[in-house]
Amino acid sequence: MKDRPLSDYNAEPVLDRLEKMIEAGYSRRISDVYDDLSIFDWWPERLTITHMKQMRTFLKAAIKLGYKGYVCFKVGAHMCANGMWASKAESTNGYSPKGETIYRSFTPDYTYYAACDKNDVWYPKSDENGRGYAACKTVKQLEELIATI
DSSP states (O other): OOSOOGGGGBHHHHHHHHHHHHHHTSOEEHHHHTTTTTEEEESSSEEOHHHHHHHHHHHHHHHHTTOOSBEEEEEOOTTSOOEEEEESSOOSSSSOOSSSEEEEOOSSSOOOEEEEOTTSOEESOOOTTSOOTTOOOSHHHHHHHHHHO
């Protein structure tokens, strides 16, 4: 992180910077914008407009659901780790805070959401076969999940 206050990595300031990049209408080298957009890891060299629009959709949903604190992104590629996280709390150390957080996968292969409660327990739970973690596929399902934890 550059010389920014940690609050610059909260959902609304990141969304503001992201909106300006989308309005400009071209892809970016991730190495040039990772700090502006709180991207902590990436596989592809470029952040496409499609990536940015996925990030914007996630951030708007996160803000609507009250997850306005620290956000971060791992821009993956086919068959690699990836994700978007938004927490209710701000970071105190430059890393994701523990507790209430939502997650969305960030890959062209599949989309799913998860939510973490204040005790650092993630939902939905996997079943005995390791399935179920990807059962939450829409923002509406995420809202319903959050209401139960």
